[in-house]
Amino acid sequence: EVQLVESGGGLVQPGRSMKLSCAASGFTFSDYYMAWVRQAPKKGLEWVASISYEGSSTYYGDSVKGRFTISRDNAKSTLYLQMNSLRSEDTATYYCARHLAMMPPAYWGQGTLVTVSS
């Protein structure tokens, strides 16, 4: 069974950093692109970033470019999102998802909530 389990969320002050993790199981992790998608409370979905199979290519949404870094460790079947210079508008549930190249994400984790507040 495909499983994606996010962790690392919580309360963080504006301007600080936080690192999210997504542990994958039930499939060959290196066979898939991985992505982060977020959803602010009571708002719509926003694609954050994607990373290619071996991590050689990364893609970011405009609102996080230069502040967030997506990475992966295929040996550990784990996806990461390093978030720096956090702002109140980064408050959201962060989902990790898997996809193939030029395909939409079909499997999603249950999400981890990040709250940026003083």
Place this chain on the structure above:
Amino acid sequence: DIQMTQSPPSLSASLGDKVTITCQTSQNINKYIAWYQQKPGKAPRLLIGFTSRLVSGIPSRFSGSGSGRDYSFSISNVESEDIASYYCLQYDNSPWTFGGGTKLELK
């Protein structure tokens, strides 16, 4: 970035109705549009990819069509389990962008 204009923002339907949601994009996305269903507190669920390809296990009452900049998603014979929010996603160009969502409610 490609802008996605999804409408309507909300929709009220009776059981058995047919409903249609549209997404208009700011440029041609070559049919690379997907549709998701999301229920409160849950992760999004992929229903349709590449405009009209139904994901395995998704009921045939869900359908999608379109080309160029104009796309639509329909549910025929709305059932109670279809009450949810729906989102379109373009994945033709990075950054991928979602529509604003449509909340489907029972009349």
